[in-house]
Amino acid sequence: MTADPAGAGLLAESLTFSYRRGADVVLDAITHAFPSGGLTVVTGPSGIGKSTLLYVLAQLLRPVSGKVLWNGTDLTARSDRDRSRWRASTASFVFQDAMLDLSRTVLDNVCEGAVYAGLPRAEARERGMDLLARFGVDHRARHRPGEISGGQAQRVGLCRALLTEPRVVFGDEPTGNLDHDSRDLVWEALMDHAAAGAAVVVATHDETLAAAADHRLVLNPATAAVPRGKEDAP
Numbered sequence: 001m002t003a004d005p006a007g008a009g010l011l012a013e014s015l016t017f018s019y020r021r022g023a024d025v026v027l028d029a030i031t032h033a034f035p036s037g038g039l040t041v042v043t044g045p046s047g048i049g050k051s052t053l054l055y056v057l058a059q060l061l062r063p064v065s066g067k068v069l070w071n072g073t074d075l076t077a078r079s080d081r082d083r084s085r086w087r088a089s090t091a092s093f094v095f096q097d098a099m100l101d102l103s104r105t106v107l108d109n110v111c112e113g114a115v116y117a118g119l120p121r122a123e124a125r126e127r128g129m130d131l132l133a134r135f136g137v138d139h140r141a142r143h144r145p146g147e148i149s150g151g152q153a154q155r156v157g158l159c160r161a162l163l164t165e166p167r168v169v170f171g172d173e174p175t176g177n178l179d180h181d182s183r184d185l186v187w188e189a190l191m192d193h194a195a196a197g198a199a200v201v202v203a204t205h206d207e208t209l210a211a212a213a214d215h216r217l218v219l220n221p222a223t224a225a226v227p228r229g230k231e232d233a234p
Ligand SMILES: Nc1ncnc2c1ncn2[C@@H]1O[C@H](COP(=O)(O)OP(=O)(O)OP(=O)(O)O)[C@@H](O)[C@H]1O
Pocket: 019, 026, 044, 045, 046, 047, 048, 049, 050, 051, 052, 053, 203
């Protein structure tokens, strides 16, 4: 991955969101930077809006008002098609549940999205096998997801997310269901990916992992968003 320019990354500017007109405001004027080259954790109590913030940053949801900037360019002003293109070319997700397609092999699960987005199949499979080996699940490449453990499935989900070396990775409780070894492995992979230049944004309840992150945004009921952490001035 080539480095993004200094000051690069995602920037939320006064983001406000509610799921329906007249419904509760879930995100209330959040302004925060999620820099490239760092892992930012988003913490806060259940139901505060951590997942929602990830979806708005990822352009899966449109804010009611405010902007999401990527390297200084306003994504929220773009058409739905352009926002989907940005997501396909730039971002990926790791969820608490790996959400694998049960009808496909592990290797196909890792590769299919990237092939669909235009990566040649042979290259995708080669990269996919390398990643599966890196995360210790290459011996399961030809198995179906129903034949592997939850921890292995999560590693497979991680391989799928990293296959295209995305500049942005969103993790929604990516270590939530994992034993300690798998948890550490997933976390280190995300930290490494951030260190290689990506903007990684992870919603988590895991205080141990949160303490090890580069940056932190705390969502809190009184203020909606209270920046905290190593260089998280609003
Ligand atoms: N699709 C939806 N439609 C309407 N309201 C929703 C929807 N998804 C989430 N909400 C509400 O939005 C608020 C924020 O939810 P969100 O899932 O973002 O919180 P969270 O901080 O990620 O919670 P958790 O830590 O439990 O995963 C909650 O009140 C939730 O009930």
